[in-house]
Amino acid sequence: MSRSAEAYYDSLAQSTPPTPSEPVTFESIGIRRPIVKALAAAFPNVQSPTPMQQRFIPALLSGKDVLLKDETGSGKSFGLVLALLNKERQRAVRTRSGALKPQITSLVIVPHRDLAYQFMHWIERIVNSPTVQAPPSLASLAQVVVRDGGSHLKQLPILQQEPPHILIGTPQALLDIHNEQPDALSLTSLSTVVVDEVDYLVDSMPIKDKNKTHFKSFLKAKRKLERHPSATKQLLDIIYARRKQLAEQENYEGSKAFHQRRYSPPSPQLVMSSATLRRHLDLFLFRQSGWLQKDNLAKCKIPFRKRSQNALPSPEATEGEIDGLGGSGILHSALVVTLSGRIKNIEGAIAIERKAVASGDEAITPENIFGGETNSEDVDIVNEANTEPVEVVDTDAKTRPPFNPTALEAIATAFALDVPSVALLVLPASAPVQRVVEELRAIGVNAQGLDLLAADKGRAHLLRGGDTVEAEPTLLVSTLATTRGLDLPHLTHVFILGIPEGPKMTGRTIDAYLHIAGRVGRFGRGGRVVSVVESTRDEDDDDAVVPVDEAAKMVRIFREAGVRPVIFEHFD
Numbered sequence: 001m002s003r004s005a006e007a008y009y010d011s012l013a014q015s016t017p018p019t020p021s022e023p024v025t026f027e028s029i030g031i032r033r034p035i036v037k038a039l040a041a042a043f044p045n046v047q048s049p050t051p052m053q054q055r056f057i058p059a060l061l062s063g064k065d066v067l068l069k070d071e072t073g074s075g076k077s078f079g080l081v082l083a084l085l086n087k088e089r090q091r092a093v094r095t096r097s098g099a100l101k102p103q104i105t106s107l108v109i110v111p112h113r114d115l116a117y118q119f120m121h122w123i124e125r126i127v128n129s130p131t132v133q134a135p136p137s138l139a140s141l142a143q144v145v146v147r148d149g150g151s152h153l154k155q156l157p158i159l160q161q162e163p164p165h166i167l168i169g170t171p172q173a174l175l176d177i178h179n180e181q182p183d184a185l186s187l188t189s190l191s192t193v194v195v196d197e198v199d200y201l202v203d204s205m206p207i208k209d210k211n212k213t214h215f216k217s218f219l220k221a222k223r224k225l226e227r228h229p230s231a232t233k234q235l236l237d238i239i240y241a242r243r244k245q246l247a248e249q250e251n252y253e254g255s256k257a258f259h260q261r262r263y264s265p266p267s268p269q270l271v272m273s274s275a276t277l278r279r280h281l282d283l284f285l286f287r288q289s290g291w292l293q294k295d296n297l298a299k300c301k302i303p304f305r306k307r308s309q310n311a312l313p314s315p316e317a318t319e320g321e322i323d324g325l326g327g328s329g330i331l332h333s334a335l336v337v338t339l340s341g342r343i344k345n346i347e348g349a350i351a352i353e354r355k356a357v358a359s360g361d362e363a364i365t366p367e368n369i370f371g372g373e374t375n376s377e378d379v380d381i382v383n384e385a386n387t388e389p390v391e392v393v394d395t396d397a398k399t400r401p402p403f404n405p406t407a408l409e410a411i412a413t414a415f416a417l418d419v420p421s422v423a424l425l426v427l428p429a430s431a432p433v434q435r436v437v438e439e440l441r442a443i444g445v446n447a448q449g450l451d452l453l454a455a456d457k458g459r460a461h462l463l464r465g466g467d468t469v470e471a472e473p474t475l476l477v478s479t480l481a482t483t484r485g486l487d488l489p490h491l492t493h494v495f496i497l498g499i500p501e502g503p504k505m506t507g508r509t510i511d512a513y514l515h516i517a518g519r520v521g522r523f524g525r526g527g528r529v530v531s532v533v534e535s536t537r538d539e540d541d542d543d544a545v546v547p548v549d550e551a552a553k554m555v556r557i558f559r560e561a562g563v564r565p566v567i568f569e570h571f572d
C-alpha cells in the first residue's frame with residue numbers, strides 16, 4: 001500500500017466518531033465506490049456500517065493489526081470480507097518473462113469447511129452483482145482450500161497458476177499445502193492474515209495459582225499444549241517467525257531490538273476475530289505469542305456483558321422485554337429428560353407472555369404428536385410430507401441409537417410445536433449427523449444434514465434472505481464443530497443436544513453455548529434456543545446422591561452466561 005493511502009486510512013481509523021447528523025457510509029470509512037454499489041445491489045439490507053465496522057474497517061485498511069471482538073451476528077465476518085475485497089492487490093512479482101504476476105493478498109483462516117464456503121458465497125454474490133461490469137473471474141478473486149479427502153493438494157497447480165486475491169482455508173489444509181510446496185501460499189509476502197473464530201483455533205490455558213491443588217496437572221496440560229500446537233498456531237509461527245524472534249530479543253535487549261524491529265521488512269498485518277475472547281487467550285496473544293505488533297494494533301472490542309442477577313428479566317417480563325445474548329429478543333429454554341422418561345422444563349425457568357409461533361387454529365400439544373406409542377403407521381403418514389426420499393431405518397440392523405430416544409422425541413415435539421420455517425439442531429462435536437437425521441426422519445421430522453456444498457439444501461438456506469417461510473418446516477442438523485460463525489439468516493430456533501463441549505465444564509463450555517445460541521438473534525432478529533439435556537437425578541428420592549448431571553450443568557451455564565431461562569410453554 002502506498003504511504004499516502006496508508007495515511008488516509010489511518011486518519012479514518014483515528015478520526016473521532018461522526019456526529020449523529022453526519023451519516024456514516026461504507027464509502028466514508030474507506031470502501032471504494034464500485035464495491036459499495038455492488039454491495040447495495042447484492043445485499044440491499046446492508047445499508048450502512050455498524051459502529052464496530054466503522055472502527056475496524058478503517059483500522060484494517062490502514063494496515064494495523066486488529067483484535068476484534070463483538071457479539072455473535074454483529075457483522076464481524078461480513079465486514080472483514082468487505083475490507084479484504086477493498087485491499088489493493090498484493091505486490092506483483094516479476095516472472096522470468098518480465099510479466100507482472102499477482103500474488104495472494106489475504107489469507108483467511110477459518111475453523112471449518114462450511115464457514116470457508118460462506119465467505120466464498122458472500123464474495124460471489126458481491127462480484128456477480130449486476131452493477132459489476134466485466135467482473136473478474138471468481139477464481140482470481142477468491143479460492144477455498146479445505147481438506148476433502150485429500151483433494152486440497154490437487155488444488156496446488158491452480159493456486160500457483162492463478163493465485164487469488166483472497167485465499168480462504170481451514171488450518172490443516174493450508175498447512176498441508178505449505179508443507180507440500182512452501183512457495184504456494186507465499187506466506188511471508190502476504191498483505192493480511194485473518195484468523196476468524198480465533199478462540200476456537202488458538203488454544204491457551206487459564207492462568208493458575210501455583211498454590212492451588214491442581215497446579216501440577218495444570219502444568220502437565222500446559223506442556224502438552226505446547227508440544228502439540230494447533231495447525232493455526234503452527235501457521236502463525238511460520239508467518240510471524242521474524243516478529244516472534246524480534247519480540248523475544250526485545251524482552252532481553254530492549255531498545256536495540258526495538259529499533260531492529262522498526263526497520264525490519266514488513267510482515268503481513270494480522271487480524272483476529274471472535275465473539276468470545278477469554279482473558280487468558282487475550283494475554284497469550286498480546287504478551288506471549290509474538291505474532292502481534294503491539295505498537296501498531298487496534299483493539300476493537302466490546303466487553304462481554306455479563307449481567308448481574310438483578311439485570312435479568314423479571315418473572316413478569318414479556319417476550320419483547322427479554323434481552324437475550326447475541327442480540328435482543330432471544331429466548332433461552334432447556335428441556336430436561338428425566339430417568340423415568342419425562343420431559344420437563346429446567347428448574348428456575350420463568351414464564352413469560354408469548355405469542356404462539358405455530359400456525360393453525362387447532363391447539364397443538366405434545367400429546368397430539370406423541371400421544372401414545374409411536375407406531376409404524378404414524379411414521380409413514382408423517383414421512384409422506386417429506387420432500388426427500390427417506391431411507392428406511394432398519395432398527396434391527398442398527399446399533400443402539402447414539403442418543404437417548406426421548407431426547408430426540410423432545411426435540412421433534414418442540415420443533416413441531418414452535419418452528420415456523422427453519423431450525424438448526426446442534427449435536428456434540430463427533431456425533432453421527434446422518435444417523436441422527438435418519439432417526440429424526442423416522443419420527444416424522446423433515447430433517448436434513450447441513451451441507452453448504454449441496455445447492456438444494458444448506459447452501460440454499462445460506463443464500464436466501466431471512467423472510468422466506470418454508471412450505472414445510474426444516475430441521476438442519478449439524479455438529480458443534482461445523483456451526484461456529486455460520487450465518488443462516490432466516491433461522492428462528494436452535495436446538496442443542498446435550499452440554500456443548502461437555503462433559504467437563506470449563507470456560508470453553510460457556511463460550512460454546514454462546515456461539516451456538518448466537519446462530520439466532522443475528523443482527524437484531526429474535527430467536528429461540530432450546531437445550532435438551534438428561535438428568536440422572538432420581539425424582540422419587542430427593543436425597544439420593546448422584547453424579548453432577550447435565551441438568552445441573554445447564555443451570556450453571558445459564559448462570560455464568562447471565563441468562564435466565566424461560567419456560568417452553570408446551571411442557572411441564
Ligand SMILES: Nc1ncnc2c1ncn2[C@@H]1O[C@H](COP(=O)(O)OP(=O)(O)OP(=O)(O)O)[C@@H](O)[C@H]1O
Pocket residue numbers: 043045046047048049050053070071072073074075076077078079274275484485486487489518522523
Ligand atoms: N452493516 C450491516 N448492515 C446490515 N446487515 C449486516 C451488516 N453487516 C453484516 N450484516 C449482516 O449480519 C449478518 C451477520 O454477519 P456475520 O456473520 O458477519 O456476523 P459475525 O459477527 O461474524 O457473527 P459470528 O460471531 O457468529 O461469527 C449477515 O447476515 C450479514 O448480512
